[in-house]
Amino acid sequence: MNMQDEIEGLAILVRDLRKHRGLTLDELASRINRSVGFVSQVERGLSRPTVADLTAISETLNVPTTYFYNVSKPRAVDWVTRxxxxxxxxxxxxxxxxxxxxxxxxxxxxxxxxxxxxxxxxxxxxxxxxxxxxxxxxxxxxxxxxxxxxxxxxxxxxxxxxxxxxxxxxxxxxxxxxxxxxxxx
CATH class of the missing domain: 2.60.120.10 (Jelly Rolls)
Incomplete structure (x- = not known):
């Protein structure tokens, strides 16, 4: 995957999890002290969050920050990464x-x-x-x-x-x- 694919993958994970948790853009933005526009841009892959932003998002949506790495890539051996x-x-x-x-x-x-x-x-x-x-x-x-x-x-x-x-x-x-x-x- 290239950088843009990774950014779009993160955008999808944030958007889908927010919707699954039943939060509006406004509710998520309010809970992480960011603007609705910023959250919307993150969810569309137009802006990148800071580490603090993604940590706040993960805490608000009740998942570990590592959840956002959960796009699998094919591996030859499942206990080794290259x-x-x-x-x-x-x-x-x-x-x-x-x-x-x-x-x-x-x-x-x-x-x-x-x-x-x-x-x-x-x-x-x-x-x-x-x-x-x-x-x-x-x-x-x-x-x-x-x-x-x-x-x-x-x-x-x-x-x-x-x-x-x-x-x-x-x-x-x-x-x-x-x-x-x-x-x-």
Whole structure:
């Protein structure tokens, strides 16, 4: 799949799940503090949500964020993924997440997150019901954890672990690309 196919796949998943949950565009927009126009554009594949937007959508629609990776690609071995078999989400604000886990119904999921220079998860703090952690492969990742006195910047080979329902945000404040292996449980 190419980038536009991936964006359209996400649009269909958001729209269909919203309708299945019996919410109007206005109700979803209100619950995630975004405009109806923005949600409509996401559902038509015209706008990409930020990480914060998609996390808010998943929490509002009562599914894990990994639900939106649920478009299957053919694989030769069901417990292995190769680069051309992976599902990718292209977010606004310079973040691309590649689902590297072979299955979504296991005890955890793994993402290869790519953050362009200046990329961020969005203005507001994220809150996710999943426990999650990460390992910085390249570049720098700055994390803001609600209640922490200051941001923490991690470099290559640094890792972090956040409990479920943490309020946090993250960004690449450096001039080089960042890659993080992100794990959700």
């Amino acid at each position: 680069p051309d078999e992976r599902r990718t989400l292209y977010y606004a604000a310079g973040i691309t997440d590649v689902l590297v886990s072979p299955k979504l119904n296991g005890g955890f999921s793994m993402l290869d997150s790519h953050l362009a220079p200046g990329a961020s998860s969005g203005e507001g703090h994220l809150t996710d019901s999943a426990e999650q952690g990460g390992f910085v492969l390249e570049g720098e990742l700055t994390l803001w954890l609600d209640g922490a006195e200051q941001a923490v910047t991690l470099g290559p080979n640094d890792s972090f672990q956040l409990p479920p329902h943490s309020h946090f945000r993250y960004a690449n404040l450096s001039a080089q690309a960042t890659r993080v292996l992100w794990v959700y449980r």
